[in-house]
Amino acid sequence: xxxxxxxxxxxxxxxAAQANIADRTGRQIELAWDQLGxxxxxxxxxxxxxxxxxxxxAKKAALILAVGFYARILQTRPPALTVASIDATYNPESGFTxxxxxxxxxxxxxxxxxxxxxxxxxxxxxxxxxxxxxxxDHVATATxxxxxxxxxxxxxACPFCVxxxxxxxxxxxxxxxxxxxCGCTAVPVAL
Numbered sequence: 001x002x003x004x005x006x007x008x009x010x011x012x013x014x015x016a017a018q019a020n021i022a023d024r025t026g027r028q029i030e031l032a033w034d035q036l037g038x039x040x041x042x043x044x045x046x047x048x049x050x051x052x053x054x055x056x057x058a059k060k061a062a063l064i065l066a067v068g069f070y071a072r073i074l075q076t077r078p079p080a081l082t083v084a085s086i087d088a089t090y091n092p093e094s095g096f097t098x099x100x101x102x103x104x105x106x107x108x109x110x111x112x113x114x115x116x117x118x119x120x121x122x123x124x125x126x127x128x129x130x131x132x133x134x135x136x137d138h139v140a141t142a143t144x145x146x147x148x149x150x151x152x153x154x155x156x157a158c159p160f161c162v163x164x165x166x167x168x169x170x171x172x173x174x175x176x177x178x179x180x181x182c183g184c185t186a187v188p189v190a191l
Contacts, residue, residue, distance in 0.1 A: 001147075001190050002073045011152050011185050014069045014132075018062065018185075022128040025058040026121040033117045039099050048092045055090050055127065059083055062128045066135035071143070073188055079142030081135065087173075088130040095120030122180035129178070133186040136172030140188060147188035149175040154183030 002010070032050040036043050060083050071078035099116030103109065140147050149169040153161040161184050168189065169175040175186040 001188070002075055007073055007187055008152075010069065010072060011187060014065065015154065015183060015185055017065050018128055018132055019183075021058055021061045021065065022125045025054050025128065026124045028054040029120050029124050030117055033095060033120050039096055039113070039116060041096070044092055044096055047096075051090075051092065055124075056083070058124070058128055059086070059088065059131050062131040063135055066132040067139055069132070070136050070139035070188065074139065074143055074145050074147070076143040076145070079139060081138050081142065085138055086131055086134050088127060088134050090127040091123055092120075094123045119180075125181045126178070129182060129184075130176050133172050133176040136175075136186055136188060140172075145188070146191050148191055149186050150189050151175050151184045152187055157183065 029051055032047060032054075035050070036047060063081060063083055063086055067078045067081055095116040095118075098119035099112045102112035102115040107115070136149065149172050150167075151161070151165045151169070153165045157165070158179070161178065161182060164177075165184065169186070172186045172188075178184055
């Protein structure tokens, strides 16, 4: 396994690359959101159709990035994994729900629209991070390495994430939690 100081440096590069994937995809999600023209329940399906190619590409990119990241930490050859093997999903209703909630609170439509767009974009960050984190178990299993998992928080982590980083988790899936725009990364540690 890679020494902790080298893992720390690798985590920074991994987070930057992951943020790049989320940013590029988020711009496409915002564009699709803005072009809808109406944001009723029947518009969700149209939003899904417009965003699915971008989200599929983001999931594939996050998987490829994470396979290389975890293989490097585990000092092993990257295994071949399929996108379908990673159980991470984007919730297309999040933006709509946020918009409707803002409207129910009496907020102006333009403001509620921004709230909805922000929620839809935040969901992209969560989707990309979850894809990357959940790839860890698959890499460890494919390489037959027994590891535990630790969360490495971002420099601006919230108190919750800082406290969660002091714990060890049995799987990368159990270390895959957080909040919108959570910058934590799950890394394998020796048992």
